[in-house]
Amino acid sequence: MGVSRETERLAAYVGLLRKWNPAINLIAPSTVEQIETRHIADSLQLAEIAENSPGNWVDLGSGGGFPGVVMAIMRPELQLTMVESDQRKAAFLRNVLRELALPHARVLCKRIEAVDRLDAANISARALAPLPQLMAYVDRHLSASGTAWLMKGRNWQDEVAQARTDWKFELKPHQSTTDPDAAILEITEVRHA
Ligand SMILES: C[S@@+](CC[C@H](N)C(=O)[O-])C[C@H]1O[C@@H](n2cnc3c(N)ncnc32)[C@H](O)[C@@H]1O
Numbered sequence: 001m002g003v004s005r006e007t008e009r010l011a012a013y014v015g016l017l018r019k020w021n022p023a024i025n026l027i028a029p030s031t032v033e034q035i036e037t038r039h040i041a042d043s044l045q046l047a048e049i050a051e052n053s054p055g056n057w058v059d060l061g062s063g064g065g066f067p068g069v070v071m072a073i074m075r076p077e078l079q080l081t082m083v084e085s086d087q088r089k090a091a092f093l094r095n096v097l098r099e100l101a102l103p104h105a106r107v108l109c110k111r112i113e114a115v116d117r118l119d120a121a122n123i124s125a126r127a128l129a130p131l132p133q134l135m136a137y138v139d140r141h142l143s144a145s146g147t148a149w150l151m152k153g154r155n156w157q158d159e160v161a162q163a164r165t166d167w168k169f170e171l172k173p174h175q176s177t178t179d180p181d182a183a184i185l186e187i188t189e190v191r192h193a
Helices: 005-024 030-049 068-074 087-100 129-142 158-162
Strands: 057-060 080-084 104-109 122-125 142-152 167-175 181-193
Touching: 005 030, 005 068, 030 068, 030 122, 030 142, 030 181, 057 068, 057 129, 068 080, 068 087, 068 104, 080 181, 087 104, 122 129, 129 142, 129 158, 129 167, 129 181, 158 167, 158 181
Parallel strands: 057 080, 057 122, 080 104, 122 142
Antiparallel strands: 142 181, 167 181
């Protein structure tokens, strides 16, 4: 059996990350040896959990492309927008999309707060900001019936409690397979408290 297109593209993506990381600091140098086991595995589990979620996708603060590039690789037909304000990282992401031939994905090099409302069906974010701040970004860019997929570390329960001071939302946490204390928060029906 041949190597799948997804596997080929993931390998090419890892190659580009390794090539450019010393110059652009796309991921913490201490985690370069964990690209597959941590960064890619984290993003793949989101792709799996959200595999049947319909509509377009916006990844906020994409950095080196987690989870945005991995989503684009796993679902190449998806209309996907990555928002990343750092020019060098945005240039890297555009180069990845070109080299991997993923024409349905695009990069906006702007601050999330300055981007016109995107009315997204799905929003993802990983390692971007504490949940109360993330909720403001989500509120700006998520459609009324949309779903946010927020990848959170071990303090996620405290962050949820803090966010509930200002926001109402439905929450379904998915335990992370790479870190049992971390979670992907599936959030819908976001409104001001
Ligand atoms: C810690 S990195 C995480 C990157 C990636 N999501 C990951 O998990 O590896 C956060 C990224 O968000 C970007 N960022 C932070 N605040 C932003 C904002 N307000 N608008 C756009 N990008 C932002 C930073 O430039 C940085 O690349």
